[in-house]
Amino acid sequence: QAAAQMQTALSIQDLGQLYHKPLRDSEGTIVICTVNYTHSPKSISVLNSRWLPLGKLSKRAPPAPDANISEILMSTIQEQITYHQVSSIRLPRGLYLAYLKMRSCVDLLQVLVPAKSPNVPPHCKIRDNP
Structure with missing residues (x-):
């Protein structure tokens, strides 16, 4: 049900590749991430949001042990993108x-x-x- 709602909200059918590690914070929140390549950011319309350059996100410090899920998610973005790129390389x-x-x-x-x-x-x- 969550995947269907996300597809509707983003106006896309392919949500991408699942990231192999679910993210957990100290409060017990679990987030399952997907990574997908977007040909045009304008094709995905999400209300009340904006696109940021990846450089701004990668400058943030690693999260503290008691960090909330949004800080953990932001700190693992580069790792998730790298995993997505290397896992699509064929032998x-x-x-x-x-x-x-x-x-x-x-x-x-x-x-x-x-x-x-x-x-x-x-x-x-x-x-x-x-």
Whole structure:
């Protein structure tokens, strides 16, 4: 229901790629973020809002441990954009050997992936594909 309301409010259908980490603040608020490329900022009309250059947002200091969710969101914008860019890079054609590196505990299971290609598991290229 929240996604449908956001699509209606922004007048777009594609909300973008989900960011892999939900953001949480000290009050228990959870925000699930999506990142999407906009060809023209004028095509998205939101009342009572304005576009800011990314440089202004990146100059802000990192949030304190008791920061509210808007401060946490502002401090992670560059990380979210970088994740979106590197996760859309495709591997060249070829034969690859992939493996899973996992870390687990009682209530958590993590699959470890390379930072420069978070959309694929750790791998090594065997040969080119003709």
